[in-house]
Amino acid sequence: MAVHTSQSVAKAAGDDIVARGRSRGTGNPQPPSRLRRALSTHWYAWTMVAPVVIVIGVIIGYPLVRGIYLSLTDANERNVARSIGVNHIPATYKFVGLDNYADALTGDQFLGTLGWTLVWTVSCVAITFSLGMALANILNRRIAGRSAYRMALILPWAIPGFVSVFAWRFLYNEDRGLLNKILSGAGIDGIPWLNDPTWAKLSVIAVNVWLGVPFMMVALLGGLQSIPSEHYEAAEMDGATAWQRFRHITLPGLRPVSTTVILLSTIWTFNMFPVIFLLTGGGPGDATQILVTQAYKFSFEISPRDFAQSSTWGVLILVLLLIFAAIYRRVLRTQGDDW
Amino acid sequence: MVTTIPTTRHSAPKVRMRGERSPLASTALHLTLVVASVIAVFPVLWVLLTSLKPAELATTTDFFKETTFKNYTNLIQNTKFLTWFGNSLIVAGLTTLIGVIISASTGYAVSRFRFPGKRGLMWTLLITQMFPVAVLIVPIYNIMASMGLLNQPAGLVITYLTISVPFCAWMMKGFFDTIPREIDESGQVDGLTPFGTFWRLILPLAKPGLAVTAFYSFITAWGEVAYASAFMVGEDNLTLAGGLQLFVNRYGAQWGPMTAASVLIAIPAALVFLFAQKHLVTGMSAGAVKG
Numbered sequence: 001m002a003v004h005t006s007q008s009v010a011k012a013a014g015d016d017i018v019a020r021g022r023s024r025g026t027g028n029p030q031p032p033s034r035l036r037r038a039l040s041t042h043w044y045a046w047t048m049v050a051p052v053v054i055v056i057g058v059i060i061g062y063p064l065v066r067g068i069y070l071s072l073t074d075a076n077e078r079n080v081a082r083s084i085g086v087n088h089i090p091a092t093y094k095f096v097g098l099d100n101y102a103d104a105l106t107g108d109q110f111l112g113t114l115g116w117t118l119v120w121t122v123s124c125v126a127i128t129f130s131l132g133m134a135l136a137n138i139l140n141r142r143i144a145g146r147s148a149y150r151m152a153l154i155l156p157w158a159i160p161g162f163v164s165v166f167a168w169r170f171l172y173n174e175d176r177g178l179l180n181k182i183l184s185g186a187g188i189d190g191i192p193w194l195n196d197p198t199w200a201k202l203s204v205i206a207v208n209v210w211l212g213v214p215f216m217m218v219a220l221l222g223g224l225q226s227i228p229s230e231h232y233e234a235a236e237m238d239g240a241t242a243w244q245r246f247r248h249i250t251l252p253g254l255r256p257v258s259t260t261v262i263l264l265s266t267i268w269t270f271n272m273f274p275v276i277f278l279l280t281g282g283g284p285g286d287a288t289q290i291l292v293t294q295a296y297k298f299s300f301e302i303s304p305r306d307f308a309q310s311s312t313w314g315v316l317i318l319v320l321l322l323i324f325a326a327i328y329r330r331v332l333r334t335q336g337d338d339w
Numbered sequence: 340m341v342t343t344i345p346t347t348r349h350s351a352p353k354v355r356m357r358g359e360r361s362p363l364a365s366t367a368l369h370l371t372l373v374v375a376s377v378i379a380v381f382p383v384l385w386v387l388l389t390s391l392k393p394a395e396l397a398t399t400t401d402f403f404k405e406t407t408f409k410n411y412t413n414l415i416q417n418t419k420f421l422t423w424f425g426n427s428l429i430v431a432g433l434t435t436l437i438g439v440i441i442s443a444s445t446g447y448a449v450s451r452f453r454f455p456g457k458r459g460l461m462w463t464l465l466i467t468q469m470f471p472v473a474v475l476i477v478p479i480y481n482i483m484a485s486m487g488l489l490n491q492p493a494g495l496v497i498t499y500l501t502i503s504v505p506f507c508a509w510m511m512k513g514f515f516d517t518i519p520r521e522i523d524e525s526g527q528v529d530g531l532t533p534f535g536t537f538w539r540l541i542l543p544l545a546k547p548g549l550a551v552t553a554f555y556s557f558i559t560a561w562g563e564v565a566y567a568s569a570f571m572v573g574e575d576n577l578t579l580a581g582g583l584q585l586f587v588n589r590y591g592a593q594w595g596p597m598t599a600a601s602v603l604i605a606i607p608a609a610l611v612f613l614f615a616q617k618h619l620v621t622g623m624s625a626g627a628v629k630g
Contacts, residue, residue, distance in 0.1 A: 044533045048448035051441035060501045066478035152376035158612035159605045160562035162580045167386045271471045274564040295473030300569045307477045314474030321469040
């Protein structure tokens, strides 16, 4: 319905402008202008998308532009516009060009945090994907109690994230947490789950994997169920081993789902604020701080609040993710995926 | 939990295992599933059990000890839990309502019409999902501060629309794509305008999709931490995510109220979620895969 090719409009564009110019002189009846013709054809579509376009423009676009601008200044708590009582103090921060970017990219802090963020993202996504894939494959078989298992395995996804994170903090508690109680029951010394840099890193990864596996599993299970069973039968007929069937039927069959969930979960994990913020607060020291939590820290936890630095990190995170998404998409396309 | 009997199962996977599985393999599979299920369920179960113990026994390892609802009554009477709950409810409810209303029509337009700017819009919707909280939080904070909206539910609602609107539109497109176009055509034959078709024919059919999208955006707003922690201060203005932080940070660790609050927050959400999750995945992957 109402499918109008945009080509016709685009093609006619050149002629339109000429015709309009001429018609002005001669007073001929005006052919509809390009804009008007597009409007009359597409106004329904444009009206229907208008609210979202306005929302995106006003409350995402404008702050984004402001954020980019702030990253080019030396704005902090002391020099932004603010009101103290009835006095309004105007902003006194100034434009500093790319200094913030130069500082971030040449200093240790950004690169160090980036390194751990990459380790965090890659290990979380890889472990989550592998576990999700394994569980999805098991659950896709005829097995007694399948729906009970499925319900149990989905549970972590059903609990609001911040609640789960606090539950884990409770389990990880060094003196009185359950995990250390169990260890001491077995005669093993308690582990400083969240207070030792290495253990803290492992702990936050474990929690994020725990949170992420259900989504992976359900998505992959959906993908598995869309693979025609004839393929497996034919392969079995030809004497393919279980591994060969997995390798040559399951993996390619799951490709559309896998590529999507890997992209999504990479982006989500890279920006996973609540797990780090609520579990360790980035500590001990800044050992588990990822880029997003560190950027948050600059503007909301340290004094004076460093808005410029925070925005700079924010823009850099966005740029990194955009580059990642573009490369990912290009790689997929060269491998023949229509994505 | 009820185990479905294989013969009555209609959503069963297409025939996969025709050969017999050896008892050993069977045991290994069950063992894996049991271990995984225990890991998945246990932390949640443990919090539930702890919430039913007197606060001073919270960190003991006994599963059942002096079961009591004291943590719950204490939580409701002596803390601001109900206020936080109300704040979260208002913020998440309004976000969902506004978000779903404005993104449904966009989802439909993107699903059905071809129009200049569509590709750009689709990309924008996709790319905004990549926005780290860090890139918008400072400017939005400053804007909210200058408009006097910090510490106001309205400020958080507006902020959460930046998260929910692109995602809702994306998911709604996926749902509309699954509704046959013939229905639109029949609407046109009957003389309905495109908007009339959307409103009278398609929207009623998309109710499950609307429900799932609404649910998802509700849950997202319900569980948001970063903006809520930065924008809302003072015990009366906190949402649940901020409120729970008080139990664990400022006063040391008050595991009693913390666990009780966790249960009260999680159980309703989990029940609805388990009910809705099947459609959730369909919607998300439909939207994402077809891009």
